[in-house]
Amino acid sequence: MRVEGLDTPALVIELPRVQANLKRAQAFADKVGLELRPHIKTHKLPFFAKMQVEYGAAGITCQKLGEAEVMADAGLADIFLPYNILGRDKLDRLAALHRRVAMSVTADSGETLDGYAGRFTDTARPLPVLVECDTGGGRCGVQSPREALELARRIAGAPGLRFDGLMTYPPRGKPAQVEAWLAEAVALLDADGLTPGRVSNGGSPDYYRSDVVRSATEHRPGTYIYSDRMQVGYGHSTLEDCALTVLATVVSRPTADRAILDAGSKALAADRCDAGGHGHLVGYPDAVVASLSEEHAVVDLSRCAARPRVGDKVRVVPNHACVVSNLFDVANLAVDGEIVESLPILARGRMG
Numbered sequence: 001m002r003v004e005g006l007d008t009p010a011l012v013i014e015l016p017r018v019q020a021n022l023k024r025a026q027a028f029a030d031k032v033g034l035e036l037r038p039h040i041k042t043h044k045l046p047f048f049a050k051m052q053v054e055y056g057a058a059g060i061t062c063q064k065l066g067e068a069e070v071m072a073d074a075g076l077a078d079i080f081l082p083y084n085i086l087g088r089d090k091l092d093r094l095a096a097l098h099r100r101v102a103m104s105v106t107a108d109s110g111e112t113l114d115g116y117a118g119r120f121t122d123t124a125r126p127l128p129v130l131v132e133c134d135t136g137g138g139r140c141g142v143q144s145p146r147e148a149l150e151l152a153r154r155i156a157g158a159p160g161l162r163f164d165g166l167m168t169y170p171p172r173g174k175p176a177q178v179e180a181w182l183a184e185a186v187a188l189l190d191a192d193g194l195t196p197g198r199v200s201n202g203g204s205p206d207y208y209r210s211d212v213v214r215s216a217t218e219h220r221p222g223t224y225i226y227s228d229r230m231q232v233g234y235g236h237s238t239l240e241d242c243a244l245t246v247l248a249t250v251v252s253r254p255t256a257d258r259a260i261l262d263a264g265s266k267a268l269a270a271d272r273c274d275a276g277g278h279g280h281l282v283g284y285p286d287a288v289v290a291s292l293s294e295e296h297a298v299v300d301l302s303r304c305a306a307r308p309r310v311g312d313k314v315r316v317v318p319n320h321a322c323v324v325s326n327l328f329d330v331a332n333l334a335v336d337g338e339i340v341e342s343l344p345i346l347a348r349g350r351m352g
């Protein structure tokens with residue numbers, strides 16, 4: 001089937017662009033001596049997780065236990081969950097995963113560690129734990145290299161846990177600052193005999209500058225597989241690299257300057273980006289996706305020479321690809337305008 005034959009709204013992934021994005025990133029990792037541990041939050045598809053590993057990734061990263069369960073069921077064998085896992089139910093699910101695949105997790109507090117240490121007591125198969133570090137991103141993470149050392153000591157002292165290293169989700173545009181933080185922490189750990197086996201950095205915006213973070217041993221890019229308008233704005237890629245689009249139908253042309261698409265916030269998500277608007281209309285570079293309601297996108301055509309008509313199908317590059325993947329049941333893979341595969345997005349909607 002041709003892409004235009006799909007009912008709308010539909011998620012369309014350009015397979016050759018995915019393959020090019022993955023190859024480029026893997027080649028960079030190989031060149032600078034970093035292991036890749038891609039974050040599957042962007043695609044949520046075992047098919048692409050396996051492709052990432054085939055291309056050379058050391059393992060994958062998931063954000064949710066539910067995502068990790070889907071990936072383990074599909075045969076992915078090395079899964080990093082950089083999250084504080086709290087509560088008996090989640091710890092039980094983590095223990096079940098740990099029994100069948102190589103799991104690793106993070107902690108940034110004594111409370112999280114107490115939970116791990118209470119649930120994981122098998123000295124023959126300790127749970128690998130990394131300390132999450134806030135290197136300026138202002139989300140989770142210990143606030144200083146010294147705190148990282150203190151938590152590392154507690155992990156190393158718990159019989160059922162293994163101190164595996166450090167992890168950070170870095171602030172955008174500040175790789176030198178990230179490196180300074182991590183280098184100080186690594187030096188403290190080295191001096192204490194707790195040399196970290198892994199130092200895990202992440203994110204796509206600065207991926208092609210990640211060699212500046214010399215203390216890192218691995219990187220967790222997620223959005224790089226599809227890219228999106230945000231990443232184009234950050235200089236990570238170009239619109240021609242963007243592999244994920246939402247196919248939509250023009251359902252109304254109420255005025256000469258306005259088109260309405262059947263892809264609202266339920267299909268495109270409402271994340272904003274510096275370029276403005278809610279997406280890029282392929283083939284209509286001057287169109288502005290001006291506003292969204294749940295089932296409608298309002299497109300301003302006032303600056304467009306060519307204008308789509310009612311019933312035309314158009315493709316929209318969204319602002320943020322990861323959230324869009326979570327909204328669709330099926331990913332349609334396309335090559336040269338032909339749908340070659342339609343895959344259920346198995347790890348979508350995994351909230352816990």
Ligand SMILES: Cc1ncc(COP(=O)(O)O)c(C=O)c1O
Nearest residue numbers: 039169202203204220221222223
């Ligand atoms: C912990 C963690 N690692 C890696 C990533 C991947 O980042 P990006 O999508 O910018 O590549 C994310 C994204 O939110 C994340 O939260």
